[in-house]
Amino acid sequence: MSRPRRPILFVSSPDRGLINPLLVLAKELSRRGVPDLYFATSDNRRAEVEAIGADGTGTRVGFRSLGAPIPELSSGSWDDETYRAVTQESRWKAHKALLRHTFDTRFRDGTYRALATVTDEVEPALMVVDSLLHAGFELAVTRGIPHVVSAPFPPSNAMTKLPKGFPVPHSGLPLEMTAKQRRANTLFGVKRKAFYVTDALMRKRIVEYSQSNKELGVSKLASKYSSRIDEAAAVFVYSLAELDYPVDIPEHFRLLGAILPPLPEVPAEQEVRGWLDRHESVVYLGFGTVARLDEEEVGNVVEVARRLEGKHAVLWRLPAESWHLLPPADTLPANLRTEKWLPSQLDVLAHPHVRAHFTHGGGNGFIESLYFGKPLLLRPLFVDCYDQAVRGRDTGVGLVVERAHGIDVDDVTAKLTEVLENPSFTARAREMARLQREPGRGREGAADLLLSLAEVEPASTAR
Structure with missing residues (x-):
């Protein structure tokens, strides 16, 4: 049967x-x-x-x-235009722009x-x-x-x-708030609930959705x-x-926890793995496929790598469309390796010489880094990234850069150094790794x- x-x-x-x-x-x-x-x-x-x-x-x-x-x-x-609206510094305006767009x-x-x-x-x-x-x-x-x-x-x-x-989702606010933050949190929640009534475009789309629901059943x-x-x-x-x-x-x-395939994903890859083997302390820098850096920001990342030279190397996945923003190759610091694409980000994070991940705070990259016990420096880009960043800071697995836009060389260098050299961040990240491996x-x-x-x-x- x-x-x-x-x-x-x-x-x-x-x-x-x-x-x-x-x-x-x-x-x-x-x-x-x-x-x-x-x-x-x-x-x-x-x-x-x-x-x-x-x-x-x-x-x-x-x-x-x-x-x-x-x-x-x-x-x-x-x-x-959409990118700028959804990644603007005002978290409410960015949230509103995303809703209006989608x-x-x-x-x-x-x-x-x-x-x-x-x-x-x-x-x-x-x-x-x-x-x-x-x-x-x-x-x-x-x-x-x-x-x-x-x-x-x-x-x-x-x-x-x-x-x-x-904390209201996408507000990026901590649990322990100042009086100003509590007011901001309340206002964020009120605005979000009222948005579909107070915004003319959204009122129109609500009507369209109601009509469409009837047509679709x-x-x-x-x-x-x-x-x-x-x-x-x-x-x-x-x-x-x-x-x-x-x-x-x-x-x-x-x-x-993280949902990962069997590793290594690309066992035959040798070039990047060989470079990682030769450098005992590496920062992996990956801002995902969404972030768009300008020429000043790219130059400032290069300067951060230069300041880490002698103690730490930097592997940077920089999308091909941004490579023209890099300074001339012969001026780049010797400890910096840039790649347009990596066969497997997971294989990089799993490598024992990768000590930290500098990231935009997207959900998968956040939890995957911690699966491998790698602490984080977070530069949140938009919506949920802010929520993950503040929780990462408050749970002791990383730090957050002060500016939502731009790359402040002094701030990033200081915080990367702290994440790399203060053992408490790695210890906490490894605890998150242990929890993710539970049955x-x-x-x-x-x-x-x-x-x-x-x-x-x-x-x-x-x-």
Whole structure:
């Protein structure tokens, strides 16, 4: 007697920070021989999905198209005006700019229709949806399909109810606030709640959403923003309670730490690994694929490396489009290595000679650094980066630069030196590494939970 089909459908935006953990989980289930795996995302990720299991090491994952990627929703393809608005120093204005830019039925409706067609075909027993793809939650709740939320943020950022006085998500404020900060926190929360009523553009889009929901058949429960969390079978949070402020975390939240593939990712790579082998203390500098530095900022990073020369080396992943901003090659300090791309950031972070990570504070890079016990210097870029940065500082795993924009050479050099040479930062980061390696966490713990939720028995459970 054949067992009933229990398909698992992964649903994700194409952005690296959102799709990468889900690709890792799909590969893990494939490796275990789990049948009926599907992955719905934008067309530009087709090859990555179709490669899973193609070499015979696991079951194949069926790619299902959600259409071409939407440039407005991908931070790496924002125009300069949008980038400046979303990364401006006022955290409320930046938050408002992001909402105005992304809350639009034009970006939701096509995805919803495409996903409805996919679910008609696949009939999933469980959907695993990235936390920003609202069409996925709306469809799952409307159709009564159990869903799991994939959230690369602090647990409190995913919660729908927070205690009075708790830092409002995206405010970047600490738990222990001054009187001025408490007023700012209250005002941030009030503005956020009132925004959809007081802003003329958002009022117009609310009306458009209501009309579109009727046309698409989105249920009233599904149209509530809080339903994506409150109605979820589980919320997979790629962080730890110890990296957030004390708060009662809902029972269906699963704090998993970093979701990483088996390492090394690129075992044959020798050039960067050889350079790391030759330098006993290295700062890895990676601001993600979103940050856009100007010529002065690039020059100031070079000057920071120069000031560290003799004690520490710097490996800098600087996107190709910014290389023309570098000073002449013969003027660069000998301890600085720049790369346009790295075969694996994880392999770099795992190297024992990498002592710290200077980063923009994105969710995955933040938790991955700590998985390898590497303390952080954080230069938050926008929205959730500020929340991670202040929690990183307050939990003792790193420091935060004073300026949100620009590179202050004195400040960055002093704080990098402190992070590198004060053993308390490394000790605390290593404690976060230990916690992430506890049973039930990481890639294998998350995969076990998915199989349990979908009531699937894998063909092979070989580890």
